Amino acid sequence: MTDRQRIGIFGGTFDPIHVGHLIAAADLQAGLSLDMVLFVPAGRPPHKPEQAISENHHRLAMLELAVSGNPAFAIDTTDLDRVGPSFTVDLLGVLQQRLRPAELWFLMGEDSLRDLPSWRDPNGIARQARIGVARRPGVDVNLSSLLDAVPEARGRIDLVESPLIGISATDLRRRVSAGLPISYQVPIEVERYIRECGLYVRK
Ligand code: ATP
Numbered sequence: 001m002t003d004r005q006r007i008g009i010f011g012g013t014f015d016p017i018h019v020g021h022l023i024a025a026a027d028l029q030a031g032l033s034l035d036m037v038l039f040v041p042a043g044r045p046p047h048k049p050e051q052a053i054s055e056n057h058h059r060l061a062m063l064e065l066a067v068s069g070n071p072a073f074a075i076d077t078t079d080l081d082r083v084g085p086s087f088t089v090d091l092l093g094v095l096q097q098r099l100r101p102a103e104l105w106f107l108m109g110e111d112s113l114r115d116l117p118s119w120r121d122p123n124g125i126a127r128q129a130r131i132g133v134a135r136r137p138g139v140d141v142n143l144s145s146l147l148d149a150v151p152e153a154r155g156r157i158d159l160v161e162s163p164l165i166g167i168s169a170t171d172l173r174r175r176v177s178a179g180l181p182i183s184y185q186v187p188i189e190v191e192r193y194i195r196e197c198g199l200y201v202r203k
Helices: 019-031 057-066 087-101 110-118 122-128 144-151 169-177 188-197
Strands: 006-012 036-043 073-075 103-109 131-136 157-161
Touching: 006 019, 019 036, 019 057, 019 087, 019 131, 019 157, 036 087, 057 073, 057 188, 073 188, 087 103, 087 122, 103 110, 103 122, 103 169, 110 122, 110 131, 110 144, 122 131
Parallel strands: 006 036, 006 103, 036 073, 103 131, 131 157
Antiparallel strands: none
16 A cells, blocks of 8 residues: 555536536545546637637636535646646646656546547556546446557546436536526536526527
8 A cells, every 4th residue: 555645636627616516526436536626717628729719817707616625625726827738747747756756547537538539648647547437327428449549547447326417518618598497507606606606598
């Protein structure tokens, strides 16, 4: 047994953070015996260049409201502070240096695991962190073809049991703009923030 800290890195756009993220993070933390989970909001996600993303300060404020009650959850703004497109492989390099000698897990939903081969240097990602995965409704990854595409992920993917939560940020934004409720899909403080700032309302 080593006493290295075990840290989960949960990257995402978090526009907005919702209970699907929070439940997945809590189950990944428990399932992988992580000491803490760092939520790392993405600056400008390379795979979402066309989509208008809420300003950094809004996404950060919502994250703070959502995680502040959990001492094992924290936020890292490395990616927001960087200029240019944010690639996970670069982010992990920076965090690995900073958090050394901790052991890192990059946490994701199953849809992100499915897309991993299209990310920049997926083998580099797998070298720098183990990959902790929570299931996501409607996604069924073929692990053997994934490992053919990303051979260095072999033996480094940890699937964790978690309830399937059919909530996505895309759907939440659509619901707000259509005047539909989002109650209980995001923490109540986050819902209040979205209403007060008029986020996701079609201008
Ligand atoms: P969008 O709909 O805008 O793409 P999203 O809801 O997928 O957003 P992101 O911020 O893009 O949220 O996701 C960050 C990470 O959280 C990704 O790894 C994604 O797979 C995971 N995730 C998001 N929603 C869920 C969910 N309901 N269950 C499990 N994992 C999730």
